[in-house]
Structure formats: structure tokens, C-alpha cells
Amino acid sequence: MKNMESVSFSEKLAIWNPYPLESGICVRFSLGDLDVWVERYDIEWHVHTEYRDKSVPMGNSDPIFRIESISKEQKPITTEWKHYLVRNAPCIYPTPAIPDRPLVVKPDRLLVILPGETAQFFIFFPLWLRFMVGPIGRKVTPKLLFEMPIFRMKSTWFGDPVSGELCYATETRLFTDFHSLPEHPLFAICPLRIRNESAIELPFDKICLHTEVLSLYGGESRIWTNASEVIFKGAEQETVVEPSKHPPSFEPKVRLLASPRQVSDIWYFKRTFSLLKIITGF
Amino acid sequence: MKILDWLKYIPSEVFQKGLNVGITLLVGVVIIRFLLYLSAKTFLKPLSEHSKLIVRNVLLYIASTVLVITLLRQVGLDVSTLLGAAGIIGVAIGFASQTSVSNMISGIFLLSERPFEVGDVIKVGDKTGIVSSIDLMSIKIRTFDNLFIRIPNQMVLNTEVTNITRFPIRRMDISFQIAYKEDLERVRKLLMEVVEVNPYALREPEPLWIVQGFGESGINVLLGVWFQKQDFVNLKNSLLQEIKERFDREHIEIPFPHRTLYTGSVTEPLPIRIVQDR
Numbered sequence: 001m002k003n004m005e006s007v008s009f010s011e012k013l014a015i016w017n018p019y020p021l022e023s024g025i026c027v028r029f030s031l032g033d034l035d036v037w038v039e040r041y042d043i044e045w046h047v048h049t050e051y052r053d054k055s056v057p058m059g060n061s062d063p064i065f066r067i068e069s070i071s072k073e074q075k076p077i078t079t080e081w082k083h084y085l086v087r088n089a090p091c092i093y094p095t096p097a098i099p100d101r102p103l104v105v106k107p108d109r110l111l112v113i114l115p116g117e118t119a120q121f122f123i124f125f126p127l128w129l130r131f132m133v134g135p136i137g138r139k140v141t142p143k144l145l146f147e148m149p150i151f152r153m154k155s156t157w158f159g160d161p162v163s164g165e166l167c168y169a170t171e172t173r174l175f176t177d178f179h180s181l182p183e184h185p186l187f188a189i190c191p192l193r194i195r196n197e198s199a200i201e202l203p204f205d206k207i208c209l210h211t212e213v214l215s216l217y218g219g220e221s222r223i224w225t226n227a228s229e230v231i232f233k234g235a236e237q238e239t240v241v242e243p244s245k246h247p248p249s250f251e252p253k254v255r256l257l258a259s260p261r262q263v264s265d266i267w268y269f270k271r272t273f274s275l276l277k278i279i280t281g282f
Numbered sequence: 283m284k285i286l287d288w289l290k291y292i293p294s295e296v297f298q299k300g301l302n303v304g305i306t307l308l309v310g311v312v313i314i315r316f317l318l319y320l321s322a323k324t325f326l327k328p329l330s331e332h333s334k335l336i337v338r339n340v341l342l343y344i345a346s347t348v349l350v351i352t353l354l355r356q357v358g359l360d361v362s363t364l365l366g367a368a369g370i371i372g373v374a375i376g377f378a379s380q381t382s383v384s385n386m387i388s389g390i391f392l393l394s395e396r397p398f399e400v401g402d403v404i405k406v407g408d409k410t411g412i413v414s415s416i417d418l419m420s421i422k423i424r425t426f427d428n429l430f431i432r433i434p435n436q437m438v439l440n441t442e443v444t445n446i447t448r449f450p451i452r453r454m455d456i457s458f459q460i461a462y463k464e465d466l467e468r469v470r471k472l473l474m475e476v477v478e479v480n481p482y483a484l485r486e487p488e489p490l491w492i493v494q495g496f497g498e499s500g501i502n503v504l505l506g507v508w509f510q511k512q513d514f515v516n517l518k519n520s521l522l523q524e525i526k527e528r529f530d531r532e533h534i535e536i537p538f539p540h541r542t543l544y545t546g547s548v549t550e551p552l553p554i555r556i557v558q559d560r
Binding site: 104152154155156157158161162164166169 | 449450451478481482484485486487508510
């Protein structure tokens with residue numbers, strides 16, 4: 001296991017590099033809470049996934065990442081191995097992905113944005129693993145075998161029990177300073193600017209972030225999503241959430257890692273803030 | 283040959299009418315089936331199963347009525363006279379078939395009120411199952427042990443109906459007892475930890491914790507956990523097992539009623555042998 005502090009970010013990012021696998025060899029990918037055992041026999045891929053230590057609350061395990069060859073004796077003996085048939089695909093393409101549901105982000109402290117104020121936040125959230133295989137050199141688009149969260153994610157409900165929506169819950173430190181942001185290859189950072197254009201105070205105790213409309217970008221020191229701007233105009237009016245069409249500008253060089261799950265220029269979201277929940281009496 | 287000989291005795295006019303009616307019936311049925319197929323592939327496609335069923339039935343009834351009227355006119359019957367007669371006959375039939383009419387009217391109410399849709403899990407009286415169809419006379423449900431139940435619409439309208447899957451999330455209430463010696467706050471914290479780790483329990487709405495009262499054997503408590511409607515069985519099995527395991531690990535006692543045997547004054551007391559622990 002590598003020590004997180006002793007390696008550079010580009011080395012950490014190597015976890016997302018293509019990994020050619022010879023026939024008959026078994027390897028284990030360990031990412032966050034997740035272990036993935038992979039074995040290839042010519043055109044047949046055998047895959048088994050498992051989350052480590054079920055008693056640990058979700059997302060609280062050590063943020064580890066490693067790839068190691070394992071012997072046949074070390075392979076888990078279980079009937080839950082899945083077999084996939086893919087021709088001409090001797091290479092693994094592990095790719096970071098955005099969660100498949102919105103995230104309810106709860107900052108560790110309550111912040112109040114006064115009328116007329118604008119605040120810049122950075123939301124730090126865990127990524128998913130998209131496990132793809134394909135030919136060496138990306139001559140053909142790799143084929144997706146499966147995708148799943150790297151850290152166990154707790155389901156939660158945002159809004160009222162009749163018309164709310166299913167989300168993942170994340171508790172995060174709300175970063176306001178770019179330089180204090182951690183460098184981690186298994187987490188992404190969403191720059192979020194909140195503008196309070198209403199005449200009332202906006203308590204930022206919880207926000208529902210629709211990550212499925214965001215892209216992923218790899219920078220030199222962090223993984224980013226495109227920036228989003230939330231304009232709060234009052235409890236009775238629709239809150240406008242607008243994801244930027246451009247890559248984040250917090251690092252000079254970023255490259256696209258994953259396109260958004262859903263394409264959307266703008267969305268009007270009435271229940272972005274929990275304040276609306278309180279006002280409407282849900 | 284014999285059939286052809288027999289046909290000679292049928293007047294040509296009657297034969298012609300019969301042939302026309304036969305052809306019209308055949309073509310009509312084909313057209314109706316084609317219309318239903320076309321509607322299913324086009325404008326019915328985006329609708330819910332419930333709406334599809336209603337529109338399909340309405341189309342079928344209208345098209346069948348038109349076909350029947352066309353056939354009657356071909357036979358030579360005056361439809362207006364027939365409709366007049368139908369009024370009188372209708373009154374007679376109405377008296378004779380009050381239950382059926384009542385079911386049909388109840389069916390119309392059910393379709394317009396929409397207390398449930400096809401695919402919902404409902405409980406009518408003591409019967410629980412998935413709604414497989416809502417028709418004019420009755421609804422059909424399939425129970426979880428794969429039984430087919432037909433419930434007349436009138437009964438559905440007069441009985442309390444619970445739609446179990448109407449809303450996307452539900453709360454599972456688990457009532458149990460804790461021994462008087464236990465620290466209630468510690469028990470509450472442990473249960474919240476169990477809920478937090480369970481993959482089927484939702485973090486929000488927050489789990490409900492109520493100390494309901496002092497029972498005969500222990501303190502009655504209620505734990506209410508929110509979950510997605512489709513996770514009922516998974517949550518119930520996993521959560522109860524995890525609570526039991528956690529209580530065993532933490533030596534928290536779930537009390538149960540004890541029974542003391544009294545042999546009465548006539549007989550001798552029960553002999554007791556004390557076995558010493560080694």
C-alpha cells in the first residue's frame with residue numbers, strides 16, 4: 001500500500017491509467033472501500049467485487065488505492081464471480097465517473113449567506129469506478145463491464161416524502177480556500193458559487209447537487225467538475241442552478257476524463273436548499 | 283358435395299346477406315385488432331399501464347359497438363327501433379342485474395378516482411397483491427404467493443383500500459422491548475449506528491425513535507426507519523438480524539415474559555436440584 005503523502009498527484013492518478021492484463025493472471029484493484037478481483041482467460045473476463053469491512057460506516061475507510069497481482073490461492077472462493085465475454089480486449093481501462101444520483105451535501109458547519117452576498121465553495125465528493133476493457137492503445141472505444149461507487153454511499157431522500165428525490169448523502173468539509181483543497185485521485189471537486197439575490201438570509205446547511213449533469217476533468221493536482229452557479233432569488237421563486245459549459249479555471253491544464261451522464265444547460269430546481277423545505281412546510 | 287347441395291335450398295338473397303355479414307365481421311375484427319395494435323405502438327406508448335388499459339378498453343368498446351350496428355343494418359334490422367326496444371329491455375335487464383350494474387358504475391368511479399394503478403401493490407380487506415388489471419366489473423390482483431384474485435369493483439369501493447406503493451419511500455416501524463436495567467440513550471445510539479450502516483435504510487428522513495411506555499417485562503420502544511418502497515423485504519430481514527447481532531454483542535437484553543410454575547397447595551413443591559457452575 002502506498003503512503004498517500006509520499007507520492008505526487010501524477011503518481012496517484014496512475015490508478016486511472018490503462019492496465020494490460022495477460023491471460024491467466026489475476027490482479028486485485030483496491031480503491032477506497034472497494035476491492036475488485038480481475039482475471040482474464042483469453043476472451044473471458046472473471047470479475048468479483050467486494051466492499052471491505054461492512055461494519056465501517058460508509059465512506060469512512062482509509063482512502064487507499066493499489067493494484068497487485070495475486071496468486072490463485074489468494075482468490076476469493078465465492079460463487080459471486082461474474083464472467084464477461086469480450087473479444088480483442090486484453091487491457092483494463094479503469095475510469096473515474098460521476099455518481100449516478102444527485103448528492104446531498106451537508107457541510108460540517110452552518111453557513112449563512114446574507115442578502116446580496118456571493119460565496120465560492122468547493123465541494124469534495126467521492127467518485128465512482130467505471131470498469132472498462134478494450135484493445136491496447138484505445139484503437140476501439142473500450143467496453144463497459146460495470147460501474148460502482150468506490151466508497152460505500154449512503155442513500156438519502158431530499159425533499160418531501162411524496163415528491164422528493166433519491167440521492168446519496170455525503171458529509172464534507174466545505175472548503176472556501178482553493179489552496180486548502182486535498183489532493184486525492186478518488187475524489188472530485190465541484191466549484192460552486194452561490195449568489196443570494198433575495199432579500200432574506202440563506203442558511204447553507206444542506207444542498208442537493210445534481211452531479212449527473214457535470215463533466216469530470218483531470219488537473220495536475222486534482223480531479224474537477226465544471227463549475228456551477230446557484231442563484232437564489234427567494235423562497236417563493238425558482239432557484240437557478242447553472243453548470244458552466246467550460247472546464248474549471250482553477251488549474252491551467254485540465255483534460256476531460258468523463259462526459260456528463262445527462263446533458264443539460266440549465267435546470268430550475270426548487271428544492272436545492274433545505275431552506276425551501278422549511279418554508280414550504282414539507 | 284352434400285354441403286353444396288344443401289346451399290341450393292338457401293335463397294340467394296339470404297345467402298348474399300349472410301356472406302356480406304360474414305365478410306364485414308371478418309374485416310371489422312381485423313380492423314379493430316389493427317387499430318388496437320396501432321394505438322399501442324403510437325400514442326399509447328408513453329402512457330402509464332393504467333391509462334393504456336383505460337384508453338384501450340374505451341377504443342375496443344366504441345369500435346365493437348360500431349361494428350355491431352353495422353352488422354345489424356346489413357341484416358336489415360332498423361337500429362332506431364332496436365334502440366327504442368333496448369330502453370324497455372334495459373329496464374328489465376337492469377332490475378335483473380343490479381349487482382353487475384353496480385359493479386360497472388363502481389368501476390367508472392374507480393377509473394376516474396384512480397386510488398391505485400396497474401402495477402401498484404394494494405391491500406383490500408385481508409388480501410394483498412399487485413394490481414394486474416382494472417376492468418369495468420372487477421379488479422384483478424396477483425398475490426405474492428402467486429394467486430389470482432378477482433375482486434368486484436363494488437367491494438373495492440365499499441372497503442378500505444391501502445395503496446402500499448403509492449409513494450416512493452415508506453417507514454418501517456419496529457417495536458420491541460428493552461430491559462429496565464439498560465441505558466436507553468446507549469441503546470438509541472447503537473440502533474442509530476445499525477441503521478446508518480444498513481444499505482437499505484435511508485439517512486433522511488431521520489429514523490424515528492419513540493419510548494412508548496413501561497411494559498410488563500421491559501420498556502417499550504419504537505424504531506421507525508425510512509426506506510425505498512422496493513426494499514421492504516431486504517430491509518426487514520437485514521435490519522432485524524443486525525439489531526439482534528448488535529444487541530448480543532453489546533450484551534443488551536431484550537426481555538420476554540417469564541412463566542412461574544405453581545403446583546398448587548395440594549401437591550408437594552417441585553423438587554429443585556442446584557447444579558454448581560464449574
